[in-house]
Amino acid sequence: MFEQLGLIGCGLMGGSFALGLKRAGLVKRVVGYSQSPATTRKALQLGVIDEAASSALQAASGCDIVLLAVPVAATEVSLQAIQPAITPQMLIMDVGSTKGDVLVAAQRALGEQIGSFVPAHPIAGKEMAGVENADAKLYQGCQTILTPTGETRSSQIQQALQVWQALGSRVVQMSPEAHDAAFAAVSHLPHLLAFAMMNAVTGQPRGQDFLALAGPGFRDFTRIAASDPKVWRDILLANRQELLVQSRHFQAQLLAFEALMAQGDGVALQALIEQASAARSQWQSRG
Amino acid sequence: MFEQLGLIGCGLMGGSFALGLKRAGLVKRVVGYSQSPATTRKALQLGVIDEAASSALQAASGCDIVLLAVPVAATEVSLQAIQPAITPQMLIMDVGSTKGDVLVAAQRALGEQIGSFVPAHPIAGKEMAGVENADAKLYQGCQTILTPTGETRSSQIQQALQVWQALGSRVVQMSPEAHDAAFAAVSHLPHLLAFAMMNAVTGQPRGQDFLALAGPGFRDFTRIAASDPKVWRDILLANRQELLVQSRHFQAQLLAFEALMAQGDGVALQALIEQASAARSQWQSRG
Numbered sequence: 360m361f362e363q364l365g366l367i368g369c370g371l372m373g374g375s376f377a378l379g380l381k382r383a384g385l386v387k388r389v390v391g392y393s394q395s396p397a398t399t400r401k402a403l404q405l406g407v408i409d410e411a412a413s414s415a416l417q418a419a420s421g422c423d424i425v426l427l428a429v430p431v432a433a434t435e436v437s438l439q440a441i442q443p444a445i446t447p448q449m450l451i452m453d454v455g456s457t458k459g460d461v462l463v464a465a466q467r468a469l470g471e472q473i474g475s476f477v478p479a480h481p482i483a484g485k486e487m488a489g490v491e492n493a494d495a496k497l498y499q500g501c502q503t504i505l506t507p508t509g510e511t512r513s514s515q516i517q518q519a520l521q522v523w524q525a526l527g528s529r530v531v532q533m534s535p536e537a538h539d540a541a542f543a544a545v546s547h548l549p550h551l552l553a554f555a556m557m558n559a560v561t562g563q564p565r566g567q568d569f570l571a572l573a574g575p576g577f578r579d580f581t582r583i584a585a586s587d588p589k590v591w592r593d594i595l596l597a598n599r600q601e602l603l604v605q606s607r608h609f610q611a612q613l614l615a616f617e618a619l620m621a622q623g624d625g626v627a628l629q630a631l632i633e634q635a636s637a638a639r640s641q642w643q644s645r646g
Numbered sequence: 647m648f649e650q651l652g653l654i655g656c657g658l659m660g661g662s663f664a665l666g667l668k669r670a671g672l673v674k675r676v677v678g679y680s681q682s683p684a685t686t687r688k689a690l691q692l693g694v695i696d697e698a699a700s701s702a703l704q705a706a707s708g709c710d711i712v713l714l715a716v717p718v719a720a721t722e723v724s725l726q727a728i729q730p731a732i733t734p735q736m737l738i739m740d741v742g743s744t745k746g747d748v749l750v751a752a753q754r755a756l757g758e759q760i761g762s763f764v765p766a767h768p769i770a771g772k773e774m775a776g777v778e779n780a781d782a783k784l785y786q787g788c789q790t791i792l793t794p795t796g797e798t799r800s801s802q803i804q805q806a807l808q809v810w811q812a813l814g815s816r817v818v819q820m821s822p823e824a825h826d827a828a829f830a831a832v833s834h835l836p837h838l839l840a841f842a843m844m845n846a847v848t849g850q851p852r853g854q855d856f857l858a859l860a861g862p863g864f865r866d867f868t869r870i871a872a873s874d875p876k877v878w879r880d881i882l883l884a885n886r887q888e889l890l891v892q893s894r895h896f897q898a899q900l901l902a903f904e905a906l907m908a909q910g911d912g913v914a915l916q917a918l919i920e921q922a923s924a925a926r927s928q929w930q931s932r933g
Contacts, residue, residue: 432912482861502859531859544847545860549867552839555899557922560831563895570929572789572818573832574769578930579866580836585926588919592912595919599907606904608850610897612842617893620886625719625879632875632882635844639872642857643865 360521365422365444366391367415367437369402371485372454373428374493377407379526382495392418394429402490415440424450424522431455432593438468438476445472450518452479456542456590458506458535460597474512477519480504480538481528482546488587499527506535543601547594548609551602553584554591647808652709652731653678654702654724656689658772659741660715661780664694666813669782679705681716689777702727711737711809718742719880725755725763732759737805739766743829743877745793745822747884761799764806767791767825768815769833775874786814793822830888834881835896838889840871841878 364380366373369391380386391408392415393399399411412418419425419441427437434453445451455461458478465476483501485492503523507516516532523530533541560566595602619628651667653660656678667673678695679702680686686698699705706712706728714724721740732738742748745765752763770788772779790810794803803819810817820828847853882889906915 482859484861484863501861504859540852541856541859544850544853544856545864548846549843549864551903552843552900553867553926554919554922555903556836556839556896557925558902558918559835559892559896559899561921561925562899563831565827566831569828569831570925572769572791572828573929574771574788576771576870577832577836579869580840581926581929582866583863584922585930586919586923588916588923591919592916595903595907595915596910596912599910603904603907605846606900609843609846610900612846612849613839613893613897615845616838616842616882617890620882620890623883623886625883628882629875629879631845632841632873632878634848635841635871636873636875638844638848638857639840639868642860642868643872 360525361386361424361450363387363422363424364389365412365419365425365441366408366428367418367425367441368428369393369398369408369490370428371488371490371492371497372481372483373426374402374405374407374490375483375495375497376426376428376454376526378493378495379498380522383525385522385525386424390418390422398490405490405493407490407493416444419444423448424518425452427451427453427455429453430590430593431457431461431597434461435464435468438465442468442472445469445475447472447475449475450515450522451476452519452522454479454481456480456546456594457597458504458538462506462508462535473508473510475515477511477515478506478535479519479523480506480542481523484586488590496527498523501528503528503530504538505530505532506538507532508535539598539601543598543605547598547602548605550583550586550591551595551606552609553581557581557584648673648711648737650674650709650711651676652699652706652712652728653689653695653715654705654712654728655715656680656685656695656777657715658775658777658779658784659768659770660713661689661692661694661777662770662782662784663713663715663741663813665780665782666785667809670812672809672812673711677705677709685777692777692780694777694780703731706731710735711805712739714738714740714742717877717880718744718748718884721748722751722755725752729755729759732756732762734762736762737802737809738763739806739809741766741768743767743833743881744884745791745825749793749795749822760795760797762802764798764802765793765822766806766810767793767829768810771873783814785810788815790815790817791825792817792819793825794819795822826885826888830885830892834885834889835892837870837873837878838882838893839896840868844868844871
């Protein structure tokens with residue numbers, strides 16, 4: 360389907376995309392670039408890329424498909440860098456967890472070439488970042504959100520659809536605004552809460568003693584607190600408007616729980632927990 | 647080691663204890679009682695108990711070991727019920743997630759017989775409650791906290807230690823106060839936050855659409871939100887004093903994140919996330 364993939368950012372997400380595409384026989388050759396030369400070298404040694412480029416522009420030159428897999432705040436500068444290599448036939452995608460800011464960055468960097476760019480967000484990941492954890496199956500069974508606009512060429516949208524489906528992903532299309540509102544609620548808010556919770560525990564004099572007693576509930580709840588700090592710094596900032604709205608919804612619910620606890624109102628407290636427990640059980644059974 | 651176990655509460659925790667004890671050859675016979683006759687029948691049918699009792703008192707009569715595995719608010723009434731059957735040699739334990747309130751309940755219900763009672767909290771569980779999910783291996787590899795007081799007889803403390811170790815558990819002793827402070831931080835607070843987060847999402851007009859997009863991070867973060875509402879109603883109320891303290895620590899951290907997001911201070915935000923991420927990674931590597 361494609362001759363050459365230009366991979367900008369050879370980490371877990373980008374490396375897994377390259378491996379998955381090769382495994383599916385969808386690309387013949389992968390040229391990769393990471394900001395850190397050590398990462399680019401490692402990707403080459405691991406066979407994730409076939410050739411190491413010394414710049415994003417060099418990685419994108421002559422490619423018919425380009426993937427940006429960089430922290431979202433690096434989207435604009437990355438697109439600017441590859442801009443001279445862009446052709447009308449090229450499919451360009453990202454994998455960022457926010458979409459409104461990515462679209463603005465793309466409009467600024469690409470101008471009239473924006474038609475080649477299909478913003479994408481595969482809902483996949485691992486605790487362990489880095490190209491050494493890249494996995495051809497990372498995107499199998501996950502959802503991938505595409506947020507094309509009226510300017511995106513339909514041929515590129517079709518190709519994007521086929522690529523992610525070939526990787527085993529279910530593809531959903533929506534607007535960047537709908538995407539960012541939804542992920543503020545079900546992804547960015549949980550990350551924010553997990554970060555704040557970890558810092559709340561470790562910031563106490565007896566924090567380390569407390570942590571030594573933590574069990575499997577704590578383990579699962581805080582798993583996402585170990586996420587990559589740069590990636591999440593960018594996400595929390597890029598989507599802060601929606602995220603602050605979600606945080607206010609959350610704090611209102613937390614205060615409702617606290618009020619019932621303070622009043623000792625077991626009946627109403629049980630009703631609130633039942634609501635949460637039932638919603639989570641229903642969600643679970645759909646998975 | 648024991649002739650007869652009296653099991654008050656034949657759910658996941660109690661049923662697993664009975665199966666584990668039998669499997670380890672530590673008890674010859676198990677007599678069980680649950681408030682719901684259907685549960686007691688099911689426990690009998692599944693072979694978790696050998697005989698169904700029609701009251702807690704009947705279940706405890708003639709036993710040398712008794713386990714209470716009921717929501718913590720039911721501790722006092724359960725101990726009152728079995729009080730006429732208690733002998734000085736009997737080992738009585740609970741499995742409650744709070745210990746300060748359990749101790750007060752035991753002091754009220756048992757009076758001078760309190761020496762037989764060793765409060766216990768095994769840090770184990772499953773999403774799926776109920777005797778049908780009871781598992782002889784549930785306590786393998788977990789920590790169990792014992793919170794005996796100066797009144798607890800040392801022979802009973804020794805027996806309790808041996809029982810939980812025989813089930814594969816690492817045993818830690820601490821005061822009820824230290825237990826409740828620690829578990830407010832690393833267990834009760836995460837549950838409270840997960841409940842409030844679920845209700846915050848589902849309480850919004852587009853909540854169901856949002857949930858349809860949730861991925862593996864959300865799945866793990868909210869797993870504990872599906873916990874048993876009656877059990878958690880009791881825990882949130884019993885330990886509310888410590889839990890409200892922990893919730894205040896958490897809210898202060900959350901506000902610190904929000905302030906940096908609002909200011910667009912990426913450097914300081916990244917530092918906060920790095921602190922959380924490093925703490926979680928270090929904790930992980932100990933497990």
